[in-house]
Amino acid sequence: MSAAPILEVSDLAVAFRTEEGVLQAVDDVGFDLRAGEFLAIVGESGSGKSVTALTLLGLTRGPNATISGTARFVGIDLASAGDDELRRLRGDRIAMVFQDPMSSLNPVHRVGDQIAEQIRAHTDASKEAAHERAVELLGSVGILNPAGRSRAFPHELSGGMRQRAMIAMALSLEPEILIADEPTTALDVTIQAQILDLLQELNERRGLSVVLITHDLGVVAEIADRVLVMYGGRVVEQGTLDEIFYDPQHPYTWGLLGSLTRLDRPRPKRLAQIPGSPPSLVAPPAGCHFRPRCPHAFGRCGEVPGLEPRAGAAGHLDRCWLTPEEKADKRQAGDRIAPTGSS
Amino acid sequence: MGGPMARFAARRLVSMLFVLFAVSVLVFLIFNVLPSGDPAVRMAGKVPTETQVEAIREEWGFDEPLYVQYATMMKKIFTGDLVSYFTRLNVDEEIWKGLPRTLSLAIGAAIIWMAFAVALGLYSALRAGRFSDRLLTVLALIGISMPVFWVGALLSYYLGYKAGIFPNGGYVEFFDSPTQWLWHLILPWFALAILFIGFYSRVLRADILETMDEDYVRTARAKGLSERRVLLSHVLRNSLIPVVTLWGLDFGAVIGGGAILTETVFNLQGVGQYAADAIGQLDLPPIMAVTMFGAFFIVLLNAAVDIAYAALDPKIRLEGGERR
């Protein structure tokens, strides 16, 4: 893992004009991605995690969208780059895999054709060469009988195979960054494990930088290096994997960790729950977005907290007005994962 | 694709026979129930005498029970012996003569309406909500609302008779003069097509807008494909599937009888006009034959549409589907 970040996002904000008013989907989001790093963006519905990812590829642009901030990648600002410039990067140097492979693949084109299409859009490979490469790629992600499968239509493959095919397609031009938006949510847990193994292998063996978007903290614990926790369009905490799980600083993170069901622990009488629901992004609460649901909210929370680092850990930031002493005091045992044994 | 194809064709053939039978019985019964008066009386001329009418009845078999009359007529249709009550001409021959004219009209109009519908539908969808889209919507609705005989009459009168640009009706055989054939058909083609252009461009517009929201279109963009490729290979390719099948059905309906009004207004002497004349005179034999002919084409095109659908959309198979 080299030190220089390959992707630098800062002050990213995305707003959509809707019938009900202006929807601020993403607000003041910033993070770095280093080469070979595996970054997980965690959040629930309305957190802005998907919109952030789509914006990096320019897929949220439109007449009703206002995008501000920067996202520097290979010397280009993805947030403000021209459509053509961005299109050249998409699929070639930065690629994306989506949640539901059944709907994300065109049902009337064969799988191999869809991969070859991407190759030919960015290189001047011939039809035959592109198809050969497609078969190779399908084999490289663990699909058996890749030649036969490449002639199949998406609905003829199982869910796991479809997702592997999508990953193969995304990697066809050897991009530097792979963004995976909830890649395993629509899959069975046994298949999920296989796909996560595949992603991990790609990250470790090939040095592929991955941004994984998910709501599943179990998945994050298995596979991520660093974590970004988002809520109501903002980043509320970010840090290394261990920092987030073992030393979380933000009440929302505490709530998320507390409400997990864990197979390796005795069953609690009651699951810790976060009351209320995620905020409306058209008319969000003033100040901290988590305030209405936060058991520790106080007067100052009416003002938006800044994203501040923890003392002694410059990479561990959180967006909360509580002082470190107050956090240590208010954080319950169930709000973090108790470290087992030594690392 | 031998096995499934053969089974499909067999199924369709069986259903076609049922349809033709049902249609013919229905028409026959309706005709005999209508207060049109006794055909024998009407055929006998201005001042019919009893003996004349009786003679005609016997000659034509009107004294036979209905089901016998029906059976005889059906037999005659297939052996080519059916003759019109009033013109005494052979019905099958008349239909045969009119067929190329009807087909010329139908095929030409169908191609034109499809081409315009795709162009206008796509343009409308890409500029959804903007002024040009709203304008096209209004035009489409006008097109759908204008009755074809009115449009035909207007076109024929202003562009044909008055301005003299186009001929004032009539049909020229293709082999006599291709250019004249074309020239005579332009106004009828457009008169017939306008309704369908309006309708199909709306359907296609809606389809395209829906397809553009699909996940796979987002994936196509994420792959870095050019916008043109995304539109053609992904959006249009998928949106056209339901439209193509609709087109096949409408095309069948046009041949089967929808062209009647256009043919009559422009005096093309096709099968439709033949049917119109026969209906006006309540001349049963041509009516029966043309109805069967129409039903046949409609069923045929229905089957073609199903095949096309299966070809275009791999998820639809003629027999079950491949299981994983």
Next chain:
Amino acid sequence: MTVPLLEATDLVKHFPVHSGVLLRREVDRVRAVDGVSLTLGAGETLGLVGESGSGKSTLCRAILQLVEPGSGSVRFEGTEIVGLGRRELRPLRREMQMIFQDPIGSLNPRKRVGQIVGGPLKLHGVAEGAELRSRVRELLDLVGLSPEHYNRYPHEFSGGQRQRIGIARALALKPKLVIADEPVSALDVSIQAQILNLLEDLQDELSLSYLFVAHDIGVVRHVSDRIAVMHDGRIVEVGATDQVCERPSHPYTRELLAAVPVPDPRESRSREAARQ
């Protein structure tokens, strides 16, 4: 020896696949439920865990007679309900209710919440008019909604709230058995905990018995007294929750448990090191 609340024996539901021209021959069948037996005692929660295609949703419907089983028996409080006509089944239907997975799809968007929750009461002639309204308000309160929600439409609510409406509706007739088919799968994680806690509270308050169906074994483990594992239309393992989760005997159960990611980074790393 008390009769179990629900007893299913050798329940079978196959879906035929047809082919042929005039005579539609059956060429294959989908064995959705392929000989399932289970029992549920009063006041108990039986968890049913299975992945997609395991047949668990079909099983729920077969038990409630929403689809007719091909063969097998279902006894509710000792009474055989398979093959019963609609009239005989009607009073029994009040005792068995279902909560569905999709909070959006299972609520009629054109009806107000009050009508949705009060629907069963009206249908079975249990209450009407003022009494109906008051009962509905009680139910809304029971599931954590407020009286002012009575006149709103489903689309005005969040996913978690819609699921509460579905639960209120299921409880309207004071059933003994509630089958919950993936009740929290479509909800955000932080809302899942709310709904799971609510279901537990309601079970204590109203002496309910649950058949809790889900694909997430962690969730199933949390709520269940006993767990049945379903795979390919059959129950491959059943037993007390702790036993099935800690000492699974069937290889499929082991595979399922091993695949669940552990939200503990160090634990996860040591597991992986152990695998290699």
